[in-house]
Amino acid sequence: MPQEARVKRAIERETAWTTNVPFIKDVLLLWEPCDEPSVDPDDVLLINCVTQQKWKGPAIKQIEGKGKGVIATMTFKKNQIVCDYHGEIISKQEGEQRLETLNEEPSYLFFFKGKAGEPLCIDAQKHPCDCHPDQDTYGRRMNHSRRNCNLRPQRVSLNLQDGARECVVLLTLRDIGVNEELLWDYGIRRSSFGGEGSDLPWLDD
Incomplete structure (x- = not known):
């Protein structure tokens, strides 16, 4: 169950709500956990897609007013994997150190918790990546939307030939x-980040 403070922050972010704003206690009372779709750690097709970066369905395209983005070239069903957020796996501490060196550059660092709860980071800053020098990876090219997002990230641990990979x-x-x-x-x-994004209106989209 989410903490009361987290529900309160989520409600406060919905600045467009003027009527029928839910009470925190009602949200907590009616809250039910969503079933995380299970991912087979030995799924050969998924492992090949991650290691070779050959995903079927997404395509990079110029999006008017945004620059590059990613569109679907086929239909996807709910809870279907589209691609991974590809990059170098490093510790959270290393990720924070790298973040400090970026200055005004866009950040392609994704922080998450590993299978054992350890704080990790995916660094997709380097482009193209060392393991796929001739490819443009899709996850880092996708645009942000808070209100109209149609994808969500999920951590998985895959059993590769050289060991498990987060x-x-x-x-x-x-x-x-x-x-x-x-x-x-x-x-x-x-x-976020002490208000550094205060002049970025696209974060509200």
Whole structure:
């Protein structure tokens, strides 16, 4: 069950609500855990997609007013994996150190907790990556949306030939049609990082 403070913050973010705003106690009373779709750690197709970065369905395209983005070239069903957020797996501490050196550059660092709860980070800053020097990976090219996201990240641990690897895949929140832009919530707001994003209105989209 989510903590009361987390529910309170989520409600406060919905600044467009003027009537029928839910009470925190009602949200907690009616809250039910969502079933996480299970991912087979030995799924050969998924492992090949992650290691070779050959995903079927997403395509990079120029999006008017945004620059590059990713669209669907086929239909996706709810809870279907579209791609992974690909990059170098490092510790949270190393990720924070790298973040400090970026200055005004965009950040492609994704922080998450591993299978054992250890804080980790995926660094997709280097492009192209060392393991796929001739490919543009999809996860880092997807645009942000808080209100209209149709994907969400989920941590998985895959059993590769050289051992288990932590990774983050992007799953569909609903059915998605052809030519629909693929969007996910980066989890940052204008107030994040001491308000450094206060002049970035796209974080509210």
